Amino acid sequence: MAAVTPLTDNVSRPAPLMVDARGLHTHYGQSHVLQGVDLRIHRGETVCLMGRNGMGKTTTIRSILGLTRITAGTVSIAGRDMTRAQTHDIVASGIGYVPEGRGMFPSLTVRESLEMAARPGVDGRRDWTLERVLETFPRLAERINHKAGNLSGGEQQMVAIGRALMLNPDLLILDEATEGLAPLIRKEIWRVIAMVKETGIASLIVDKNVNALMRITDRSLIMVKGQVVYDGSSHELAGKPQLLQQHIGV
Amino acid sequence: MDLSLFLIQTLNGVQYGLLLFLIASGLTLIFGIMHIINLAHGALYMVGAYLAFWLTSLVGNLFLAIILALPIALMMGILIERFLIRHLYARAHLDQVLLTFGLILIFNALQSIIWGNDVHSVPVPEWLNHSVALTDNLRYPVYRLFISGVCITIAIGMYLLIQRTRLGMIVRAGADDREMVRSLGVNINRVYTLVFAAGTALAAFAGMIASPVSSVYPGMGESVLILAFVVVVIGGIGSIKGAFLGALLVGLTATWGTVLAPNFASAAVYALMAIVLLFKPRGLFA
Ligand SMILES: Nc1ncnc2c1ncn2[C@@H]1O[C@H](COP(=O)(O)OP(=O)(O)OP(=O)(O)O)[C@@H](O)[C@H]1O
Ligand SMILES: [Mg+2]
Numbered sequence: 001m002a003a004v005t006p007l008t009d010n011v012s013r014p015a016p017l018m019v020d021a022r023g024l025h026t027h028y029g030q031s032h033v034l035q036g037v038d039l040r041i042h043r044g045e046t047v048c049l050m051g052r053n054g055m056g057k058t059t060t061i062r063s064i065l066g067l068t069r070i071t072a073g074t075v076s077i078a079g080r081d082m083t084r085a086q087t088h089d090i091v092a093s094g095i096g097y098v099p100e101g102r103g104m105f106p107s108l109t110v111r112e113s114l115e116m117a118a119r120p121g122v123d124g125r126r127d128w129t130l131e132r133v134l135e136t137f138p139r140l141a142e143r144i145n146h147k148a149g150n151l152s153g154g155e156q157q158m159v160a161i162g163r164a165l166m167l168n169p170d171l172l173i174l175d176e177a178t179e180g181l182a183p184l185i186r187k188e189i190w191r192v193i194a195m196v197k198e199t200g201i202a203s204l205i206v207d208k209n210v211n212a213l214m215r216i217t218d219r220s221l222i223m224v225k226g227q228v229v230y231d232g233s234s235h236e237l238a239g240k241p242q243l244l245q246q247h248i249g250v
Numbered sequence: 251m252d253l254s255l256f257l258i259q260t261l262n263g264v265q266y267g268l269l270l271f272l273i274a275s276g277l278t279l280i281f282g283i284m285h286i287i288n289l290a291h292g293a294l295y296m297v298g299a300y301l302a303f304w305l306t307s308l309v310g311n312l313f314l315a316i317i318l319a320l321p322i323a324l325m326m327g328i329l330i331e332r333f334l335i336r337h338l339y340a341r342a343h344l345d346q347v348l349l350t351f352g353l354i355l356i357f358n359a360l361q362s363i364i365w366g367n368d369v370h371s372v373p374v375p376e377w378l379n380h381s382v383a384l385t386d387n388l389r390y391p392v393y394r395l396f397i398s399g400v401c402i403t404i405a406i407g408m409y410l411l412i413q414r415t416r417l418g419m420i421v422r423a424g425a426d427d428r429e430m431v432r433s434l435g436v437n438i439n440r441v442y443t444l445v446f447a448a449g450t451a452l453a454a455f456a457g458m459i460a461s462p463v464s465s466v467y468p469g470m471g472e473s474v475l476i477l478a479f480v481v482v483v484i485g486g487i488g489s490i491k492g493a494f495l496g497a498l499l500v501g502l503t504a505t506w507g508t509v510l511a512p513n514f515a516s517a518a519v520y521a522l523m524a525i526v527l528l529f530k531p532r533g534l535f536a
Pocket of ligand 2: 057058059100175
C-alpha cells in the first residue's frame, strides 16, 4: 500500500476548506442585507472582511454561525454541511468567536468567563488552557477574580479573545476586536492575532485598521451593500490603493 | 408570652421558611435564567405531596416513597420543559402565564380524578417520630428539625453548584446573554431542560418532605405558590441568596403573624413585601 501523502507536499494544492459559504442571502424583515455572499477560508489561512459601515460584515459572520437565519445559500464547516444547523453545533466544529461588542458576561469573573468556555479542540487538542491565556494576556492574570462587567474595554476584549481561544478552535473569528481601544491595547491585540496566526489557526478578521490587515492577512474580501466585490490576495490588494479608496475610503 | 413559645414558633418559622426556599429557589432560577413565569410551580409541590402520600401507602415508608417519586418528578419536569415551556421562550409573559395557569387546572383535575378530594395524612417515619428536649420544659419534634437540616444541606449544595461548577458558570452566563453562551458551543436548550427539571423536582421534593407536617389536600399548591412568588420578589428575581433570606423572612413572618395577630396573619407577608420593596424596589439581592 502506498504511503499517505501529506497535503502540504503539493504546493499547488490548497489546504482543505475550514469554511465554505456559498450564495448566502439574509433578510432583516423587508431589507435584503446579504445578496449572495461567497466566503471561503482554508485551514490555517488568515482572511479579512472589509467594508464601510452597514455593508453586511457582521451579518455575514452571524449567518455563517447560524445566529441569523439565512434565506438562501449553503454553509459547510470543516467539510460538513452545516446549513441551518444550530449555532452550538456549528461552533463545536472548531470555531472560536469574538463578537462585535465583546459579548461579556458581566456577572462572571475573568476566571469563570474563561473556564466556562474551555473545551478540547475537534481533534482533542488542549493547547489553550487558562494558564496559557493568562501568559498571553498578563493583564488578565492581575484581574483574574474581577467581574468581567467591571473591566476596562481593553481588558474585556482580552477576555473575549482568551475565551474564544479556550475552545481550542481551528478558526478564530474576530469582529471589530480593536474597536474603540487605546493605541497600546490595540498593539497588544494585533500582537496576539499575529501569534495565533503563527500557531496555524485560521482567522477571519473584521477591522477598520486597513494597514494592519494588509500586513497580517493572506487574503482580503471587500463587501459593498451585501455583496463581495473583491476577493483576492491581500498583497495584491495593498498594491491597488484606488480600490481601497473607492470601497473603504482609505 | 414565655420563652418556650417564642422558641417553638421561631423554629417553626425557620423550618417553614426553609421549605419555602426549596420551592422559591426553583421559581427564581426559572424566572431569572429562563425568563419564564411558571405558575404551575406550586402544582408540582402538590403533586410531590400526593406522590409521597400514594407511594408511602404502597411501600409503607416515606423515604422509600421519596426515592421512587423523585425520578417521576424529574421526568415530569423534563417533559413539561421539552414539550410546553420550550415554545414559550420567545413569547410574551402573558402567554407563559396562560399556559402555566392551564397546567394548574390540569394538575388539579388529575389530582381530583386519581386521588380524590379528601385530606390525607402521611405518617412520619418511625425513627424520626419523636421529640427532643430543647430546654427543661420544651420538647420539639425531631422530624421538623430533620426538614430544616435537609433544606439547609440542599441550599448549600445548590450554592456550591451554581458558584463553583462549570455548569453553574454556564447557567449564570446564560442569564446574562444566552446567545453568547450558544456562540461558545454550549447547547443551552439542554441546560434549560436541566434547570427546569431540577426546579420542578425541588418543588415536588418540598411537597414530599412537608407532607407529614402539612398533610395532603386539594389546592395546597396555590397558597404555597403565592408565598413563593412573594419570596422571589423580596429576594430579588434570579437570586438564590435572596430567595434564601426572603424565604426565612416570609416563613418567620407568616408563623409569627399567626401567633401574634391571627386576623392580620395573611396580610402580614404582603406588608413585609411592601416594606422591603419600599427600600429595595428590585428586592434584596437584585
Ligand atoms: N438586527 C437587525 N435588524 C435590522 N437591520 C439590521 C440588523 N442588524 C443589522 N441590520 C442592518 O443590516 C445592514 C448590515 O449590517 P451589519 O451589522 O452586518 O454591517 P457591518 O458591515 O457589520 O457594519 P459595521 O461596520 O457598522 O459593524 C445594515 O444596514 C444594518 O442597519
Ligand atoms: Mg459589524
